[in-house]
Amino acid sequence: MEHFSVRHGETHCENVALRTIAEAVGTPSYVYSKASIKSQLQKLKSAFASYPTHICYAVKANSNLTLLSEIFEEDVGADIVSLGELERALKAGVKPSAVAFSGVGKRDDELRRALEVGIFSFNVESLAEVENLARVAKELGKIAPISLRINPNIDVKTNPKIATGLFSTKFGLVEAEALELVQTIAEQKHLRLKGVGCHIGSQILDLSPMKEAAERMASFAAKLVALGQKLEFIDMGGGLGIRYKNEEPPSIKAYAETLINAIKPTGLNLIIEPGRLVVGNAGALLCSVLATKKTPKKSFVIVDGAMNDLVRPAMYDAYHGIACVAKKNGPEALYDVVGPVCETGDIFGENRSLPELKSGDLIYLESAGAYGSSMASNYNTRPRAAEVLVDGDHFKIVKRRESLDDLWRDEIL
Ligand SMILES: Cc1ncc(COP(=O)(O)O)c(C=O)c1O
Numbered sequence: 001m002e003h004f005s006v007r008h009g010e011t012h013c014e015n016v017a018l019r020t021i022a023e024a025v026g027t028p029s030y031v032y033s034k035a036s037i038k039s040q041l042q043k044l045k046s047a048f049a050s051y052p053t054h055i056c057y058a059v060k061a062n063s064n065l066t067l068l069s070e071i072f073e074e075d076v077g078a079d080i081v082s083l084g085e086l087e088r089a090l091k092a093g094v095k096p097s098a099v100a101f102s103g104v105g106k107r108d109d110e111l112r113r114a115l116e117v118g119i120f121s122f123n124v125e126s127l128a129e130v131e132n133l134a135r136v137a138k139e140l141g142k143i144a145p146i147s148l149r150i151n152p153n154i155d156v157k158t159n160p161k162i163a164t165g166l167f168s169t170k171f172g173l174v175e176a177e178a179l180e181l182v183q184t185i186a187e188q189k190h191l192r193l194k195g196v197g198c199h200i201g202s203q204i205l206d207l208s209p210m211k212e213a214a215e216r217m218a219s220f221a222a223k224l225v226a227l228g229q230k231l232e233f234i235d236m237g238g239g240l241g242i243r244y245k246n247e248e249p250p251s252i253k254a255y256a257e258t259l260i261n262a263i264k265p266t267g268l269n270l271i272i273e274p275g276r277l278v279v280g281n282a283g284a285l286l287c288s289v290l291a292t293k294k295t296p297k298k299s300f301v302i303v304d305g306a307m308n309d310l311v312r313p314a315m316y317d318a319y320h321g322i323a324c325v326a327k328k329n330g331p332e333a334l335y336d337v338v339g340p341v342c343e344t345g346d347i348f349g350e351n352r353s354l355p356e357l358k359s360g361d362l363i364y365l366e367s368a369g370a371y372g373s374s375m376a377s378n379y380n381t382r383p384r385a386a387e388v389l390v391d392g393d394h395f396k397i398v399k400r401r402e403s404l405d406d407l408w409r410d411e412i413l
Helices: 018-025 036-049 065-072 083-089 108-117 127-138 173-185 207-226 252-266 276-282 312-316 404-408
Strands: 004-007 010-013 029-033 053-058 077-082 099-101 121-124 144-149 190-197 233-235 270-271 283-294 299-303 323-325 332-338 347-355 362-365 386-391 394-399
Touching: 010 029, 010 036, 018 283, 018 362, 018 386, 018 394, 029 036, 029 099, 029 394, 036 053, 036 065, 036 276, 036 386, 053 065, 065 077, 065 083, 065 386, 077 083, 077 127, 099 108, 108 127, 121 127, 121 190, 121 207, 121 233, 127 173, 127 190, 127 283, 144 173, 144 233, 173 190, 173 207, 190 207, 190 394, 207 233, 207 252, 233 276, 252 276, 252 283, 276 312, 299 347, 312 347, 323 347
Parallel strands: 029 386, 053 077, 053 270, 077 099, 099 121, 121 144, 144 190, 190 233, 233 270, 299 332
Antiparallel strands: 004 010, 029 283, 283 299, 283 362, 323 362, 332 347, 386 394
């Protein structure tokens, strides 16, 4: 987390002390560094500069409107998976012609709106989707641009819950089935095949499956071109991993070289859909300690953030570094850092070495910018956290903390 550092014994995001944010905004709060997001995008753009590449940021990773608008300002498009994400992206200023619509199931109203605004491509995953798209496009008198998402059956060493490129998952089309769909699409005058693609998983730390997938996509695309298809691009999805603990993710440069080398022989444009890579290490979840307690087996630090704010540890057994905002020099002991939600699994970190903490002390969870706020819920009727964007010496609230009234606003008594 390059843009979070300790100065005078206190953690800062860029030039702003996390304590200042906690005092002004309260906790739990997500804190994001604008410089971190911009620098990741710059690294991506320069790594892919030698080859015609379009970056479509995966909105699901963090869909805060202000963050999206900062991202789209860099001439980056969007990878979306729902009507909600499409509308968010449009509100944040994305160019419709830079939107790719992924996902294994899309409703008619979602297809309709995406056709009306004129998105770049529908990443299609089934015959039913092709048929629906043809029907809705015909109703609207539009031509739907299609990219076929292939399931290359490639095993990725990542958490099985975020591996998406195997036949045991719901994602993508088997190549033979995709070939049949090419014919179906060719017969529909309201459909146009523009590309092929895949997304084999997330938090990938080894480039070899990416290379294999890109080579497979390149040879499949070449086959289609030989059959007379006028393809424009290959979409390689997202998935490059980041450091949460002590992982050594491949460099963005090596990632770019791997994809470019595989796709170049086809002469087709390249699309990438990074999410975690752009925002993951740009954010932290700032929490206050509520209490500490001991059982004969364990010591606990109970904080005011919980699994409803950041579900990754409970859902994926994901690791997030946990640190104190104020550096303490005393002896450390092992604690489980837990939230107040009534679930045994509401654990942010087990056996973490921390100094003695007391109620009111501030801690933060590292690398919480991706799949944090965007996966938050109101479980246990807890208002979702505030979100803050830091820019140099300044910070602003980019999502206010939910009020209690927000929680039951849509309920009917
Ligand atoms: C189709 C697609 N593209 C891109 C992404 C973004 O992945 P990541 O955040 O790992 O880059 C995902 C994540 O699930 C996805 O499903």
